[in-house]
Amino acid sequence: MSEVQRRKYSQEERSVVFDGEFMPHIDSMYNFAFRLTFDEDDAKDLVQDTYMKAFRFINSFEQGTNAKAWLFRILKNSFINDYRKKSKKPATVDYQEVETFYNSDDVDYQSTSDLRAESVKDMLGDEISNALNGLAVDFRTVIILADLEGFTYEEMAKILDIPIGTVRSRLHRARNLLKDTLKGYAQSMGYGRDEEED
Amino acid sequence: MENTDASSPERKLQCSDVGKCFQLLERILDGELVEGGNEMLQEKLDQCQPCFAHFHLEQAIREVLKTKCTKQPLPDKLAESIRQMIQDAR
Numbered sequence: 001m002s003e004v005q006r007r008k009y010s011q012e013e014r015s016v017v018f019d020g021e022f023m024p025h026i027d028s029m030y031n032f033a034f035r036l037t038f039d040e041d042d043a044k045d046l047v048q049d050t051y052m053k054a055f056r057f058i059n060s061f062e063q064g065t066n067a068k069a070w071l072f073r074i075l076k077n078s079f080i081n082d083y084r085k086k087s088k089k090p091a092t093v094d095y096q097e098v099e100t101f102y103n104s105d106d107v108d109y110q111s112t113s114d115l116r117a118e119s120v121k122d123m124l125g126d127e128i129s130n131a132l133n134g135l136a137v138d139f140r141t142v143i144i145l146a147d148l149e150g151f152t153y154e155e156m157a158k159i160l161d162i163p164i165g166t167v168r169s170r171l172h173r174a175r176n177l178l179k180d181t182l183k184g185y186a187q188s189m190g191y192g193r194d195e196e197e198d
Numbered sequence: 199m200e201n202t203d204a205s206s207p208e209r210k211l212q213c214s215d216v217g218k219c220f221q222l223l224e225r226i227l228d229g230e231l232v233e234g235g236n237e238m239l240q241e242k243l244d245q246c247q248p249c250f251a252h253f254h255l256e257q258a259i260r261e262v263l264k265t266k267c268t269k270q271p272l273p274d275k276l277a278e279s280i281r282q283m284i285q286d287a288r
Contacts, residue, residue, distance in 0.1 A: 011288070018284065023277065023280075023281075026272060026276070026277055026280070027270075027272055028268075030270060030272050030273075030276065031267075031268055031269075031270040034270045035267075035270070040273060044273055044276055047276065047280070048276070048279065048280055048283065051280045051283070051284070052280075052283060052284075052287070055284050055287060056287075115255060116251070116255065117251070117254040117255045117257065117258035118258075120255065120258040120259055120262055121258050121261070121262065123262060124266075125266035125267070125269075128262045128263060128266045128267060129266060129267050132263065132267055143263065144267075146228060147259075147260050147263040147264060148263055148264060148267055148268050149268075150264075152228075152229065152230065153228065153230055168225070171228075172221065172224065175224070175256070175259070178259065179255075179259070182259070
């Protein structure tokens, strides 16, 4: 997404774009912000800040293009540049290791092969949510974008400023980590292989 | 999917290329359709038990994520305060 100013919106047009194309995404934006920061006030600040920036740079948004992806990109950048900088423990991931792991073999699949769709469906919201929240921020982010918000790989690549191949491998790895956690929950909750929960 | 039986005698119990197959299934579930993806998917679900199980597990995970992790309640007045900030900035 370039920052080229395509055209200037009139005052009235700006309101139309802002209210009609930006504000409808506020629930998704807040959910994303909250899952990045785990704090209501920080999430509120992040969303407010994002909307302020969106308003300020509204001329670089082309009407009719994907407003949600545009807003998510601003939010993600604000999180990295403003919030994460302040954070005392930056979550870093060695992507070299990720790629190697991804390309190595089928080891990932062995560990999750006995997690069943039925046990996952029986899990409570909290367990799923905790498993997601337990992932490192870069892994958590791709799951949020893909599975919670339904972005395509191409949109994710733009939002995150990474190549599509990296989106794919990071998502793949994130899902395997998530499955590992879910498998642990399933076992500790005693979901047997063929049990039926009432 | 047509065939939703958890197990079927027609399916082989070992997948010869788990890594490649599962990645393909995941891409199809992500809506990143590959050429001939639907046919390939149907074939795998009909014929390969590990692929069948993996597909349904991945599908279930996507569903629970979507239904159980997107309901963070929006704080009162957040939308209102954003509109106010924009008003003030004009």
